[in-house]
Amino acid sequence: MILVTGGAGYIGSHTNKALHNAGYDTVVVDNLCKGYETFAKWGNFEDYDFGSKDLREVFEKYDIDGVLHFAAFSSVAESVELPQKYFKNNYKNTLNLLQIMREFGVDKFILSSTAAVYGNPEKVPITEDQELKPINPYGHSKWITEKALEREAQKGDFNYVSLRYFNAAGCDFDCEIGELHDPETHLIPLVLDAAIGKRDSISIFGTDYNTPDGTCIRDYIHVNDLASAHIAAYEYLCEKNESNIFNLGNGQGYSVREIIDMCKKVTGRDFKVDIADRREGDPDILIADASKIEKELGWKPKYDLECIVSSAWKWHQKVNDI
Ligand code: UFG
Numbered sequence: 001m002i003l004v005t006g007g008a009g010y011i012g013s014h015t016n017k018a019l020h021n022a023g024y025d026t027v028v029v030d031n032l033c034k035g036y037e038t039f040a041k042w043g044n045f046e047d048y049d050f051g052s053k054d055l056r057e058v059f060e061k062y063d064i065d066g067v068l069h070f071a072a073f074s075s076v077a078e079s080v081e082l083p084q085k086y087f088k089n090n091y092k093n094t095l096n097l098l099q100i101m102r103e104f105g106v107d108k109f110i111l112s113s114t115a116a117v118y119g120n121p122e123k124v125p126i127t128e129d130q131e132l133k134p135i136n137p138y139g140h141s142k143w144i145t146e147k148a149l150e151r152e153a154q155k156g157d158f159n160y161v162s163l164r165y166f167n168a169a170g171c172d173f174d175c176e177i178g179e180l181h182d183p184e185t186h187l188i189p190l191v192l193d194a195a196i197g198k199r200d201s202i203s204i205f206g207t208d209y210n211t212p213d214g215t216c217i218r219d220y221i222h223v224n225d226l227a228s229a230h231i232a233a234y235e236y237l238c239e240k241n242e243s244n245i246f247n248l249g250n251g252q253g254y255s256v257r258e259i260i261d262m263c264k265k266v267t268g269r270d271f272k273v274d275i276a277d278r279r280e281g282d283p284d285i286l287i288a289d290a291s292k293i294e295k296e297l298g299w300k301p302k303y304d305l306e307c308i309v310s311s312a313w314k315w316h317q318k319v320n321d322i
Pocket of ligand 1: 076165185202203256
């Protein structure tokens with residue numbers, strides 16, 4: 001049985017569905033502070049906070065072999081406003097989970113880490129061995145969690161894989177689940193809100209970045225590609241007695257303006273675009289070198305930007321009932 005924390009959230013639910021389709025038994029643990037119970041319909045569901053001591057009850061009830069840990073706060077902007085909230089939930093509460101895993105002898109762990117651990121990288125595409133210099137509390141909270149895992153693995157009888165996601169986007173092709181944050185802060189769903197008429201315009205946060213068109217460049221990866229990478233990483237942990245860290249991205253960067261253009265193309269709709277100030281904590285460019293996971297686990301992403309935006313648009317139309 002695999003424990004999936006945050007399995008009622010965006011990336012966790014897509015991975016839980018993929019695990020189920022691959023024949024794994026799962027139990028989702030989610031306190032529904034961000035997730036939706038309807039997103040956790042595959043396998044078992046338990047309403048617990050992963051930072052609570054009561055979480056032991058889940059380990060007593062199910063025979064857990066490994067943990068996929070998605071539950072976390074993930075807004076860069078909010079983390080700048082509320083750093084303690086991020087260190088407490090993303091780092092301190094993960095220590096609680098690790099302690100309970102140790103008590104029950106559960107030795108396989110996959111962390112949802114992030115490209116935000118690199119900060120403003122010295123060179124792109126970014127390889128896993130680049131120096132980690134997070135520039136926002138969110139990135140810092142994941143960096144320190146990776147350090148805790150490294151030390152835990154050094155103690156023995158415990159292995160982990162840290163997956164550093166670049167920009168997760170897109171939705172389930174069956175439209176059973178999708179991206180639904182409240183409030184929404186991510187670029188693609190906000191642009192689609194403008195396309196669907198839920199907002200009057202989309203604002204570009206800064207046009208003076210060190211990029212060809214002045215807007216930030218990111219590497220967008222389909223959520224189903226993230227899901228399949230988790231399965232590959234879990235199989236690796238089952239086969240080998242070692243830990244590892246991998247980037248998950250497409251290896252291609254798109255600027256904010258290019259994303260807006262792709263959304264206009266896919267939706268066939270036009271909308272107003274405003275220029276706003278920079279958002280604090282945003283690095284200029286984040287593009288993954290994801291060759292390590294391809295070489296070591298044979299995983300590579302399948303879906304390109306157009307597919308990402310098309311799947312997001314289909315879901316967006318469904319949830320907005322249009
Ligand atoms: N942006 C806008 N206007 C908006 C919203 C976003 O211009 O209305 C810009 C942002 O400034 C940024 C880019 O679009 O330059 C992407 O922003 P998102 O909020 O969609 O994503 P982030 O790159 O800030 O962060 C995401 C995840 C993080 C993760 C990071 C890693 O939310 O958890 O990708 O690359 F760390």
